[in-house]
Amino acid sequence: MDITLKKAAQRLLDADDILILSHRSPDGDTLGCASALLRGLHSLGKKARFLCSDPVPKKFAFLFAGVEEQVFEPGFIVSVDIADRQLFGKNLESYTEKVDLCLDHHGTNGDFAKERYVDAKASAACEILFQVLKEMQVTISSEIADCLFTGISTDTGCFRFGNVTPRTHRMAAELIELGAHAADINREMYDTKSRARLEVEKYVLQALTFHFDGKCAVLCLPASLVEELGVEEGDLDGVASMSRQVEGVLVGVTIREKEDGMLKVSLRTNPPMNASEICAEFGGGGHAAAAGCAFTGKTFDEVKGLLLEAIAKQMERCGL
Ligand SMILES: [Mn+2]
Structure with missing residues (x-):
């Protein structure tokens, strides 16, 4: 109440x-x-x-x-x-x-x-x-x-x-x-950035893929990354907003694999795109500019495919 x-x-x-x-x-x-x-x-x-x-x-x-x-x-x-x-x-x-x-x-x-x-x-x-x-x-x-x-x-x-x-x-x-x-x-x-954080950013920059004429950027972060780069969980904070910094990107998608295999999605959007609406399609939610959802039992490619489809539909509705 x-x-x-x-x-x-x-x-x-x-x-x-x-x-x-x-x-x-x-x-x-x-x-x-x-x-x-x-x-x-x-x-x-x-x-x-x-x-x-x-x-x-x-x-x-x-x-x-x-x-x-x-x-x-x-x-x-x-x-x-x-x-x-x-x-x-x-x-x-x-x-x-x-x-x-x-x-x-x-x-x-x-x-x-x-x-x-x-x-x-x-x-x-x-x-x-x-x-x-x-x-x-x-x-x-x-x-x-x-x-x-x-x-x-x-x-x-x-x-x-x-x-x-x-x-x-x-x-x-x-x-x-x-x-x-x-x-x-x-x-x-x-x-203030730690050396570990710089390692994370270096990884992100080479791992980003671009879609829809550069309007959408996708980043996949495997669970093993933390160990591979020798970083802590906290060093990954805010990576979800990095993709949206790229000129022309209206939707930044970050898919993070958790220890239990769950894929956690963070969406960051610039207007007229709406992150909350896209995530709601997959049972998630949040704000217009920042939202999230999660998938279990799916691969990175499957999740990426589902999201890109939903994003394409919204872009079409927005006349993009
Ligand atoms: Mn808050």
Whole structure:
């Protein structure tokens, strides 16, 4: 059931022993939400802890620096930035039907929680968390401001994506006033590349294939790649947006093989193409510019064929 922001804040104020859940393959937004909420709840004297199906990538470890680890049986479960049941990931599967409150900004939210507050106009779930924490009268420390700023910055590609609104900038400004280290965070997120990351980019550049007169770029990443290149999972973050950087590309397709053989597809589009519509055909979802879906029991070529077919159809509808 949909509830107001005010009510969502009240639910958290009424609760204790709160378990916060982030989505699998966690990004800066889901982790920024979790760490900001964790810090906010602790500051109110509440017990709160955090779970994610996958480990926190090294570059986001600072979000949780100094946060006290607490052990308790959860009395209230809140999910942040989780759009759908399948995004809980393997280790959190048992929680999919137990979420009391869902805070999210995906218009396609799967409605798995008892109550939810979804604002699809928010560029990042951290925009929502900022409002919820203020509604709860939490004092926004510079640490909390850093967490929220990280989420907003990463989900907007450093304030460059189409999801950025005047409110996004106003909130970022307010967070900087509250002590967020904007330049440090942005440098760490965007300008600093590990050698491993450069290896990944080198691979991507030679592996990209182009289709439909260069309007579509496809990248296939085998599961063995991480080991072959000697890189970590986190080094692959954001590769899905690399293809869309190429001039003329309206659709960037990244197909990633997971350990269990599942093929995970990330779609990035520029207007008039719509990633969410294409992924919906295969049971996935997301935003207009960024969406995903998954296939099991299929080869790279089969998945590529299916997607190219769906993309061709949409291009035709768009008159491309
Ligand atoms: Mn998000």
